[in-house]
Amino acid sequence: MAQKFEFKVAATDGAARTGVISTPRGEIRTPAFMPVGTAATVKAMLPESVRATGADILLGNTYHLMLRPTAERIERLGGLHKFMNWERPILTDSGGFQVMSLAALRKMSEEGVTFKSHIDGSRHHLSPERSMEIQRMLGSDIVMCFDECPALPATDEAVAKSMRLSMRWAQRSRDAFGDRPGHALFGIQQGGVNHELRGESAEALRAIGFDGYAVGGLAVGEGQEAMFGVLDYAPGMLPEDKPRYLMGVGKPDDIVGAVERGIDMMDCVLPSRSGRTGQAFTRRGVVNMKNARHQDDPRPLDGACTCPACRQYSRAYLHHVLRSQEIIASMLLTWHNLHYFQELMAGLRGAIAAGQLAAFVAGFHAERAQGDIEPL
Amino acid sequence: MAQKFEFKVAATDGAARTGVISTPRGEIRTPAFMPVGTAATVKAMLPESVRATGADILLGNTYHLMLRPTAERIERLGGLHKFMNWERPILTDSGGFQVMSLAALRKMSEEGVTFKSHIDGSRHHLSPERSMEIQRMLGSDIVMCFDECPALPATDEAVAKSMRLSMRWAQRSRDAFGDRPGHALFGIQQGGVNHELRGESAEALRAIGFDGYAVGGLAVGEGQEAMFGVLDYAPGMLPEDKPRYLMGVGKPDDIVGAVERGIDMMDCVLPSRSGRTGQAFTRRGVVNMKNARHQDDPRPLDGACTCPACRQYSRAYLHHVLRSQEIIASMLLTWHNLHYFQELMAGLRGAIAAGQLAAFVAGFHAERAQGDIEPL
Numbered sequence A, B: 001m002a003q004k005f006e007f008k009v010a011a012t013d014g015a016a017r018t019g020v021i022s023t024p025r026g027e028i029r030t031p032a033f034m035p036v037g038t039a040a041t042v043k044a045m046l047p048e049s050v051r052a053t054g055a056d057i058l059l060g061n062t063y064h065l066m067l068r069p070t071a072e073r074i075e076r077l078g079g080l081h082k083f084m085n086w087e088r089p090i091l092t093d094s095g096g097f098q099v100m101s102l103a104a105l106r107k108m109s110e111e112g113v114t115f116k117s118h119i120d121g122s123r124h125h126l127s128p129e130r131s132m133e134i135q136r137m138l139g140s141d142i143v144m145c146f147d148e149c150p151a152l153p154a155t156d157e158a159v160a161k162s163m164r165l166s167m168r169w170a171q172r173s174r175d176a177f178g179d180r181p182g183h184a185l186f187g188i189q190q191g192g193v194n195h196e197l198r199g200e201s202a203e204a205l206r207a208i209g210f211d212g213y214a215v216g217g218l219a220v221g222e223g224q225e226a227m228f229g230v231l232d233y234a235p236g237m238l239p240e241d242k243p244r245y246l247m248g249v250g251k252p253d254d255i256v257g258a259v260e261r262g263i264d265m266m267d268c269v270l271p272s273r274s275g276r277t278g279q280a281f282t283r284r285g286v287v288n289m290k291n292a293r294h295q296d297d298p299r300p301l302d303g304a305c306t307c308p309a310c311r312q313y314s315r316a317y318l319h320h321v322l323r324s325q326e327i328i329a330s331m332l333l334t335w336h337n338l339h340y341f342q343e344l345m346a347g348l349r350g351a352i353a354a355g356q357l358a359a360f361v362a363g364f365h366a367e368r369a370q371g372d373i374e375p376l
Helices: A047-052 A062-067 A071-076 A080-084 A096-102 A128-138 A156-177 A195-208 A224-231 A252-260 A270-277 A308-312 A315-323 A327-353 A357-370 B047-052 B062-067 B071-076 B080-084 B096-102 B128-138 B156-177 B195-208 B224-231 B252-260 B270-277 B308-312 B315-323 B327-353 B357-370
Strands: A006-013 A016-023 A026-030 A032-035 A058-060 A090-092 A104-108 A113-116 A123-126 A142-144 A184-189 A212-215 A244-246 A265-268 A279-282 A285-288 B006-013 B016-023 B026-030 B032-035 B058-060 B090-092 B104-108 B113-116 B123-126 B142-144 B184-189 B212-215 B244-246 B265-268 B279-282 B285-288
Touching: A006 A327, A016 A327, A026 A032, A026 A327, A032 A058, A032 A327, A062 A071, A062 A096, A062 A123, A062 A128, A071 A128, A080 A090, A080 B315, A090 A128, A096 A113, A123 A128, A128 A142, A128 A156, A156 A184, A156 A195, A184 A195, A224 A252, A252 A327, A252 A357, A270 A279, A270 A327, A279 A327, A308 A327, A315 A327, A315 B080, A327 A357, A327 B327, B006 B327, B016 B327, B026 B032, B026 B327, B032 B058, B032 B327, B062 B071, B062 B096, B062 B123, B062 B128, B071 B128, B080 B090, B090 B128, B096 B113, B123 B128, B128 B142, B128 B156, B156 B184, B156 B195, B184 B195, B224 B252, B252 B327, B252 B357, B270 B279, B270 B327, B279 B327, B308 B327, B315 B327, B327 B357
Parallel strands: A032 A265, A058 A090, A090 A142, A142 A184, A184 A212, A212 A244, A244 A265, B032 B265, B058 B090, B090 B142, B142 B184, B184 B212, B212 B244, B244 B265
Antiparallel strands: A006 A016, A016 A026, A104 A113, A113 A123, A279 A285, B006 B016, B016 B026, B104 B113, B113 B123, B279 B285
16 A cells, blocks of 8 residues: 555546546556445445445545534544444535535635534534544545635626635645545635636636645536536646546546546546436437336346346346335445446546547447337 | 156154255255245345345235236246246235325225226236136246235124135136146135134135145234244144245344244345334344444445445444445345345254254344444
8 A cells, every 4th residue: 555645647538538546545557437436325225335335535525524423523433434434535525515405504714614513403614624623633635725716607806706715715725634644635616617616716726826726616507518618628637647536527428528628537427316206327229217117127227237226137127126115226226326437437447548549539429329228 | 857846845843844846947955945926026136146145936016017018018028937038937926015005095805805906007808717817827836816805804794795705716816716736826824823714714725736835914913922922833734744934024024933833934125114114124233234333344235244234334423324325225225134144044954954944043042132243
């Protein structure tokens, strides 16, 4: 195991890169997709099953964990890895994004944000310093700067003002994080869809210096075209020798487009959340397993997929347990979706290493264009 | 694999017996506890995990499966074993008990019962002949006679009338079942808590002849003392060389008492249902994992238990995921409970084989009397 946090690019293909992030808790093959383990569990999955899908790293949510069971409790119990039985790397977000989307009665200032818990109404505070403290108590391997993420669309003026606040918070995060060998702190670029503001943000972050850099403030309603528009230039503004992380992305075609544009890490609740509602991601697009056309279908969801849901069950069974609201439906479809996402990442890594990314991407789109198999 | 259904008693200790039921789908070690897979899934468990707890056989519910996805659909899809990915033996109940407890607008006659589905209000019919047909379509290895089970307390007259109807239905079930090598048909003794009626029922069943015999009509509210009172004589009225199955039982101390009295098979939703509500069965009694005293406890639920919930997680974690209503709470606690029940059965089998049942039962009660470990 590496004793420190390191990133090595092994191969590039256009703007895309593949490599390895080494940490004391294990290696992360990039481009990497990080399943989301919001409340110290990837919903409906045992950690060993998440690992079996090919995940090298999980994401934990600071906002949820600070409210329940609390960071102090997790620290007393030996940290998040031990608590949730996942010994490999964990990235934690800063809590800022979810304060904005989930908490009640938020009060923002230069210092930080005060809010009420969506669970029990209790009052809490987050600031760069407090976020660093919480993420340290959790034992996170990759810590994110505390930032503000304005919803798009927003005026350039609002985006600029928010971005500059986030850059001051980035400096405070850096100062509060201190020196923690083997642990990484990532800065977060803001600036919305404005090229100039993205550049200003990147410069501010480079001046502070981080172990990795996130492209923040995307996947918040701007649409894929606008997001790709930003990704055409934003990753190139960030240091080439550090990992670049696109937060909260995304659908399989978002992931492919982001990797083509130089992104190394991503996270999204989509495969797990969709699994629980019966949406299955496949090579041939999204399949709604609740649809009655599956009720007599003895074929697997995807005959080429090697996950347990596809190897051991029929579409008819998956449909039945979904309709019956059985827990096994969430278990099997989440497993399938995470497996599919990790298989996609493995395919992207292999294609970049072989200098065949364009052909891989063409194949990806061609397979999806075929659509789901016909009903019997 | 055996080509036919066979039961061999290997050892006895007092009224208790241990042995093996051989079927074409595998062996069932007795005394056996059968987890309940109501709607073609043991809730919150993958079948391979159920097997890992030590289960040799599952129970499926005819009532639920006939309504959704329907027996006809399961037959077209290759039978229940293939459908739910469980290749070992399955016992199905007759549907009668659940028509009485779940369905709406029941109409009983000598012929059978008509009712409305609790799911969608659709109209259905069950009779001895239809129940045999459904259980055949499901592919059940052990088929139960269609019977009526009156709730206790009831007058002797009501119990006698109901028992005699069930005996006429037992004959019709036997006739409709026909000759199906490798598949077993079990008769069900009725008669409530009345010694004479139990004897009359046993005689009627022996005259017809079955591959196994259930003690029915218990665990319906009569209490443990009354149940044990019946079990002091009822199993002895049934053929010694056939398996004896106590339906719907029970709590661990019910199981121990039933095995002491000569019962070979049992089933109950308790370990899985309690797992979903946070009740954990342990050597030291039932532990309510929702209780706040666990929230900072780094110790396992049971340090001597080898299930994944006990080996890999703290009480604090189990408490947290229960409080957060995370699916993993149901997964881990169901696994633990099923593991505990199967371990108890293995202990009972070993003790009977060694002629040490009395000592085992004394140890069982002594350990429970200690109560749960003290909070830290």
